[in-house]
Amino acid sequence: MGLTLDKDWWRQAVIYQIYPRSFKDSNGDGLGDLKGVTSKIDYLSSLNIDAVWLSPFYPSALADGGYDVDDYRDVDPKLGTLDDFDEMLSKLHEVGIRVFVDIVPNHSSNLHEWFKEAIASEPGSAARNRYIFRDGKGANGELPPTNWPSHFAPSAWTHESAYGGKHNQWYCHLFAPEQPDFNWDNREVEEDFLKTLKFWADRGVDGFRIDVAHALKKDLSEPLKDQDRYPDLTNRKPGDNILFDRDEVHEIYKEWRQLFNQYDPPRVAVAEAYVPADRLALYASPEELGQAFNFELLEANFNAHEFKTVIDRGISAAKVQGSSSTWCLNNHDQMRPATKYGLLTSVDRIRWKNSGGATSPLDEEMGVRCALAASMLIMALPGCTYIYQGEELGLHEVLDIPEDQIQDPQYLRNHKVDKGRDGCRVPLPWTRSGTSFGFGTGGAHLPQPKWFAEKSVEAESGVENSPLEIFRKALALRKNLVAAEELTWHKTSDANVLHFSRPNGWHCITNFGRNHYNFAGVGEVIHSSGPLAEAGIFLIHGVETQGNDLPPATTVWLRA
């Protein structure tokens, strides 16, 4: 089969995110690996996806699930070798699946050779200048240089003595202390990342997902300015924040674009950037990364008005960007959508997670139905659909991870305020039974709950209306249904129902409400996210009408 030659393959692709350590373990060490991915190519192929995006598989001590990188141009020995990577890549390409790798340019890990060298070097040395080292405040430099916060720790500064440094300086990290931030004002850093991108692009990697793309450039002019909280970037003059979304960052991506365009087909990239829509346009422009994640649906409730608002905004933004829209309900940082939608919207999700689900009941079945309906809706939209592993199984968040097994620095490093993201990173269940439900022979690095058995690939395969079969069929149909990147909204008789069509007569109707909805006369049903009720007699404007019935929390696709 092989890869298509279409240079625009990425514009409306389906991209499946693999969190490698939790996908499939081939050697029984409890950790997923690259050979594990290769062993599941038939499965990936059965999903009818266009590409996989692999979260970091680089050498790492896993202070932040691999987003703490020791070496950008190698594979973690726990996950395999570069040869395993090449084998995986070529086998995925053979079945027509492209590969994105994750680039983490804002910070390395504290075990990166450069950071070790920096710690061992003098203040003011070239080695220290690759990171952000500064003298502290206070009579003896005992206070951090500024009040900058970190995502995973109270302060963005750690004293170098934590890693054996002897010069009484502090270094900056916007995430965990094990993730020191690079100094992107140093040309050596810029050149090293160009080398990394080239390294993977030369091996045949098709695309890159860029981690915290908006954080690389900081205002490092002396004296450093204070900023005690994360900014609401929407309320600031664009580009003038000390830590995020500075105008200078775009020079970096313009240079990357020149590199991407040297390949045939040009390499593609997608930015993870938490910035307002008008700023996102810069990251997503064809002169820069080409695409950016639209994260707005992650925040939206299962509600027609909220979805429509986000969709309209996303489509207009993509036009301005000169890019295509991106849609996602989930990723490795988010609560599983089935769980999110199964909770009342008034529930404080962090408190709920911390309580192990005790503060409010979860409607498990309704959550899965809503998640499937939402998935089929986003698959029908113009643009790219991103799917996170396990979403196709309708997995719920795992809540009962014992405290001593929690891995996420978001919890461990941040006063245990938020139990964090491990609940969506539990290794996938492949089989109903067996050690770790077929994940591997040596257990799983995060504990899997008993209910995984009935959510396993084995349990759902071939079962009509299982989440997996609904996904498979939807994605197979989508391949042939994808049309020009346009959408037309159709008026519905119920404000809780959204109906749109694509230029080729592909209609999508989602019922977000609690009542059944009659969709008679739209066209031939080709798929639905759950069983449709029997055709019946409905009163439409006082007239008895025979037609089809869309139950609550269901999406139907039709051909007009």
Ligand code: NOJ
């Ligand atoms: C965003 C990644 O998605 C997340 O998992 C990670 O913790 C931070 N960036 C830091 O790299």
